[in-house]
Amino acid sequence: MRVAALGVAVLLGACAAKTVEPAWRGNAAGALDSFTTEYLAGNSALAASDFARARSEMASTGRFDMVAHAELLRCAVKTASLEIGECAGFTPLAPDATPAERAYAAYLAGRFAGIDAALLPPQHQAIARGSAGLSSVADPLSRLVAAGALMQAGRLAPADIGVAIETASSQGWRRPLLTWLGVAAQRARAVGDAAELARIERRIALVGSK
Numbered sequence: 439m440r441v442a443a444l445g446v447a448v449l450l451g452a453c454a455a456k457t458v459e460p461a462w463r464g465n466a467a468g469a470l471d472s473f474t475t476e477y478l479a480g481n482s483a484l485a486a487s488d489f490a491r492a493r494s495e496m497a498s499t500g501r502f503d504m505v506a507h508a509e510l511l512r513c514a515v516k517t518a519s520l521e522i523g524e525c526a527g528f529t530p531l532a533p534d535a536t537p538a539e540r541a542y543a544a545y546l547a548g549r550f551a552g553i554d555a556a557l558l559p560p561q562h563q564a565i566a567r568g569s570a571g572l573s574s575v576a577d578p579l580s581r582l583v584a585a586g587a588l589m590q591a592g593r594l595a596p597a598d599i600g601v602a603i604e605t606a607s608s609q610g611w612r613r614p615l616l617t618w619l620g621v622a623a624q625r626a627r628a629v630g631d632a633a634e635l636a637r638i639e640r641r642i643a644l645v646g647s648k
Contacts, residue, residue, distance in 0.1 A: 466495035518582035548590025
């Protein structure tokens with residue numbers, strides 16, 4: 439009997455000591471991952487639903503930094519697909535955001551002037567400083583985000599368009615691939631390269647077929 443009681447006590451003690459992950463954290467992370475996947479694939483309705491679910495989970499904490507994280511992620515994924523401009527979802531949160539969050543929002547909008555690059559995520563610091571090229575960014579999504587930021591800042595080199603295209607292509611990300619192929623088509627049209635334009639248009643048609 440004493441042995442059984444001791445066993446129960448040990449079991450209860452183990453349960454009390456176990457740290458349980460808050461449900462919102464796992465739910466939000468899963469929804470944000472799903473949002474990113476669906477958005478890059480071009481599935482707008484599913485992406486919007488996933489993001490709304492993630493934002494709701496994070497808002498349940500009452501923490502500005504959590505919701506700012508979600509909004510900046512959404513803006514980054516849009517920047518990778520050249521849906522450019524100010525990060526509208528982040529703007530209402532900016533007064534309560536950290537300097538690092540405000541710096542990243544400015545970077546995503548291509549406002550490099552005055553940014554303290556040290557506040558940015560490590561993979562974007564050299565890009566903001568102009569001390570490294572796009573190919574130096576190892577992570578594919580971060581590379582496309584950097585390409586979008588450079589485009590808005592007027593610092594995107596012609597060769598970077600090809601880097602962005604092949605990055606999206608290698609990952610099978612339909613939305614940014616179509617967008618960056620469109621940029622390449624505009625450039626080919628501008629320089630009068632009919633053969634290259636025709637090749638790009640065939641590729642666009644292929645990507646757009648399902």
